[in-house]
Amino acid sequence: MDYVGRRKTWYAVSLVIIGLGILSLVLPGQGLRLGIDFTGGLYLDLGFPPGTAPSVEEVTNVLALRGLQGSVVQRSLAGDSVIVRTPPMDETGRESLMALLRDRLPEFSLLQMEGVQPVIGRELTQQALLAVLLASLGMVLYITFRFEFKSAVCTMAALGHDVLVVMSVLSLLRTEINSPFIAAILTIIGYSVNDTIVVFDRIRENWREREREPLPVVVNDSIRQTLGRTVNTSGTTLLAIGAILVFGGRTTRDFALALSLGVVAGTYSSMFIASPLWAGWQLREKPARQRRPATAPVIPVKTKPATATKASGPAPGKARPRPKRKATAR
Numbered sequence: 251m252d253y254v255g256r257r258k259t260w261y262a263v264s265l266v267i268i269g270l271g272i273l274s275l276v277l278p279g280q281g282l283r284l285g286i287d288f289t290g291g292l293y294l295d296l297g298f299p300p301g302t303a304p305s306v307e308e309v310t311n312v313l314a315l316r317g318l319q320g321s322v323v324q325r326s327l328a329g330d331s332v333i334v335r336t337p338p339m340d341e342t343g344r345e346s347l348m349a350l351l352r353d354r355l356p357e358f359s360l361l362q363m364e365g366v367q368p369v370i371g372r373e374l375t376q377q378a379l380l381a382v383l384l385a386s387l388g389m390v391l392y393i394t395f396r397f398e399f400k401s402a403v404c405t406m407a408a409l410g411h412d413v414l415v416v417m418s419v420l421s422l423l424r425t426e427i428n429s430p431f432i433a434a435i436l437t438i439i440g441y442s443v444n445d446t447i448v449v450f451d452r453i454r455e456n457w458r459e460r461e462r463e464p465l466p467v468v469v470n471d472s473i474r475q476t477l478g479r480t481v482n483t484s485g486t487t488l489l490a491i492g493a494i495l496v497f498g499g500r501t502t503r504d505f506a507l508a509l510s511l512g513v514v515a516g517t518y519s520s521m522f523i524a525s526p527l528w529a530g531w532q533l534r535e536k537p538a539r540q541r542r543p544a545t546a547p548v549i550p551v552k553t554k555p556a557t558a559t560k561a562s563g564p565a566p567g568k569a570r571p572r573p574k575r576k577a578t579a580r
Contacts, residue, residue, distance in 0.1 A: 284427050292344065292364075296333075381436065397454065408523045420507070426504060445483075
């Protein structure tokens with residue numbers, strides 16, 4: 251496969267996905283569903299006697315009576331407690347909600363009630379953005395020192411691609427964004443960088459040994475050489491994440507969904523975005539040397555050894571004989 255020659259096709263695929271996500275963000279009634287970790291809200295932990303805990307659907311229906319359809323309801327693994335997350339409300343609203351729950355649900359004990367103010371949510375958002383920026387800056391410095399600045403820029407472009415793809419898909423699926431999402435994004439950043447650096451390292455090794463070959467050929471061969479390692483690593487990672495996605499609770503499922511999307515996007519970007527982008531940058535700077543077809547074989551030109559020819563003149567080191575003069579009569 252010609253990864254470099256068809257790079258515009260790979261870019262177009264990514265732009266379509268990201269474009270759909272951006273469109274979902276700007277349409278009325280759409281966009282990212284921020285959880286109470288960012289917007290603020292009420293956290294309730296309700297404990298029930300063994301065997302009496304209601305189902306998630308029953309609790310959700312009770313909350314809908316108060317207009318709280320967007321609340322998050324989870325059951326513990328043991329099945330004896332229910333966790334409820336609702337939008338922010340004042341003290342009167344909390345008392346009214348507790349009275350409704352006690353009237354409509356089996357007898358329970360309030361294990362924990364915690365209110366998250368919107369101010370705390372804004373601080374968490376700022377801290378999350380700061381963590382992502384610091385992690386990205388550290389990676390730029392490391393990749394620049396280890397490889398070159400172009401590699402760092404292309405790696406950051408691939409990381410931005412991965413984050414935008416994940417956010418676009420989550421926006422289309424209307425998945426709630428909470429603090430585990432930040433952990434997933436940081437994990438995706440580290441995972442994607444690892445894949446990209448492996449490919450760049452192979453490109454550098456091959457480029458040193460095959461300087462006379464076209465750059466697209468070297469890049470394509472490097473991607474193919476690391477393809478098995480990339481697919482195997484991503485596949486085993488997705489198996490572990492898939493177990494969380496299937497058997498985990500709602501919060502862990504959202505985290506696993508974001509992580510699995512990031513692993514797929516990172517695998518794609520390391521092969522189809524970062525490396526072709528770097529190769530295209532190099533081709534624009536050195537077009538005369540490298541702009542040959544990526545699939546053209548490099549055939550060494552064979553020349554015949556020069557053969558010595560007999561010179562018509564005298565051998566080196568010998569004087570040229572003088573012509574004889576004819577005798578003249580006097």
